[in-house]
Amino acid sequence: MNAILRLPQHSPRVFLAFAAVLWFLTYQALAPLASNIVDLLPLARDSHLAGAVEFFLYDAPKVLLLLTGVVMVMGMVNSYFTAERTRVLLAGRAEGVGNVMAASLGIVTPFCSCSAVPLFIGFVQAGVPLGITFSFLIAAPMVNEVALTLLFGLFGFRVAALYLGLGLSVAIVAGWVIGRAKMEKYLEDWVQQMPRTQAAAVHDTMTLSDRVQAGFASVREIVGKVWPYVLVGILIGALIHGYVPEDFMASLMGRDASWSVPLAVIIGVPMYTNAAGIIPIVEALLAKGAALGTVLAFMMSVIALSLPEMIILRKVLKVRLIVTFVAVVASGILAVGYIFNAVL
Amino acid sequence: MKTVKVLGSGCNNCKVTAKLIADVAQAKGVAVTVEKVEEIREIMAYGVLSTPGVVIDETVVHAGGVPTRAKVESWLQ
Numbered sequence: 235m236n237a238i239l240r241l242p243q244h245s246p247r248v249f250l251a252f253a254a255v256l257w258f259l260t261y262q263a264l265a266p267l268a269s270n271i272v273d274l275l276p277l278a279r280d281s282h283l284a285g286a287v288e289f290f291l292y293d294a295p296k297v298l299l300l301l302t303g304v305v306m307v308m309g310m311v312n313s314y315f316t317a318e319r320t321r322v323l324l325a326g327r328a329e330g331v332g333n334v335m336a337a338s339l340g341i342v343t344p345f346c347s348c349s350a351v352p353l354f355i356g357f358v359q360a361g362v363p364l365g366i367t368f369s370f371l372i373a374a375p376m377v378n379e380v381a382l383t384l385l386f387g388l389f390g391f392r393v394a395a396l397y398l399g400l401g402l403s404v405a406i407v408a409g410w411v412i413g414r415a416k417m418e419k420y421l422e423d424w425v426q427q428m429p430r431t432q433a434a435a436v437h438d439t440m441t442l443s444d445r446v447q448a449g450f451a452s453v454r455e456i457v458g459k460v461w462p463y464v465l466v467g468i469l470i471g472a473l474i475h476g477y478v479p480e481d482f483m484a485s486l487m488g489r490d491a492s493w494s495v496p497l498a499v500i501i502g503v504p505m506y507t508n509a510a511g512i513i514p515i516v517e518a519l520l521a522k523g524a525a526l527g528t529v530l531a532f533m534m535s536v537i538a539l540s541l542p543e544m545i546i547l548r549k550v551l552k553v554r555l556i557v558t559f560v561a562v563v564a565s566g567i568l569a570v571g572y573i574f575n576a577v578l
Numbered sequence: 579m580k581t582v583k584v585l586g587s588g589c590n591n592c593k594v595t596a597k598l599i600a601d602v603a604q605a606k607g608v609a610v611t612v613e614k615v616e617e618i619r620e621i622m623a624y625g626v627l628s629t630p631g632v633v634i635d636e637t638v639v640h641a642g643g644v645p646t647r648a649k650v651e652s653w654l655q
Contacts, residue, residue, distance in 0.1 A: 317627040317642065344642065348589030349628040351618055356627040424619065431625065451646070546587070549618055 268292035290472040297387035309452030332366040337405040340373030365413015373405035376538040381509035404566035420555035460510035467514035495571035502535030527574025585631035
């Protein structure tokens with residue numbers, strides 16, 4: 235027993251191989267298992283209730299297992315991309331390429347919204363152009379592994395891929411527009427006066443077993459916090475599958491209601507929750523006939539923009555720059571919503 | 579006597595970090611003062627990019643996320 239517990243530390247490679255195989259086999263076994271359990275219950279096989287129970291018994295472990303696997307892997311990947319190193323990569327980059335790199339690095343660099351301000355100042359101070367800093371700051375919270383995994387697990391590959399592509403586009407274009415607007419003078423004066431620093435990264439001394447430990451730590455932190463939201467989301471999905479009329483939301487948030495996208499964005503901007511917290515709402519809206527573009531626009535605006543974030547950013551940005559930031563990002567999300575609804 | 583500063587704008591992880599350091603110090607019988615630095619300008623003066631950061635006797639030893647217990651123990655040798 236002791237030997238097994240110490241495996242991740244002593245032979246991280248062996249541990250990772252074992253864990254991957256075990257994860258895959260468990261994942262494969264979930265569907266037949268859920269079906270067998272439902273057969274054992276005293277329920278008519280083709281009733282609404284049996285359908286709802288099987289949906290829950292299959293989806294809940296599936297999504298949680300997916301999430302655990304992805305968060306573990308991303309926790310290890312994150313350990314290669316510290317904020318310090320990302321800053322070195324972005325310092326002095328040209329606009330355009332720099333915006334694309336910043337948005338993409340936003341996915342893999344660990345980011346907590348409470349670090350937004352030190353990160354922002356640290357980037358600008360080291361010569362990362364303002365627009366590129368914004369591309370990073372928009373993508374980092376919005377396009378992340380938790381959001382993508384949940385969308386993939388609950389709504390399939392297409393929705394997750396669209397969210398990834400459009401989220402990155404919003405971050406890249408919005409950052410580029412802000413950069414073009416030359417708004418450096420709307421940084422707070424004390425930020426402008428800070429001495430320039432040289433971007434430098436400390437030499438990385440982590441071993442593979444340290445990275446495995448980092449993976450465990452992010453599973454504990456993220457999955458430990460997120461699982462109730464996921465269960466509630468799936469429960470809502472299971473319950474309303476058969477019980478609420480399918481087109482309940484269609485007239486309010488369906489694709490024919492053209493004002494629904496701006497409304498979704500206006501409601502979503504001041505709200506704040508993380509990717510997991512929004513999932514139950516997304517699940518409920520989609521199941522009831524709300525249009526995909528409208529719902530994704532709502533989700534993006536909740537995650538990417540929020541009132542608490544504005545208040546924190548006010549310490550380093552003048553009002554005009556904050557207003558521009560919100561307006562540009564909100565317009566991008568609005569466009570995403572309309573494009574989605576028109577194309578699908 | 580070590581002076582420990584926890585850098586962070588008052589988020590939950592910063593509180594957890596400060597408490598962890600105080601707990602470990604007490605358990606090991608090491609005399610420390612733990613101080614929380616919440617002012618952005620002061621945090622930036624240490625060149626930390628992600629919070630919570632930990633500074634011991636004016637040297638930055640950690641940045642980004644709650645440190646592990648083992649790590650905290652190694653600082654307080």
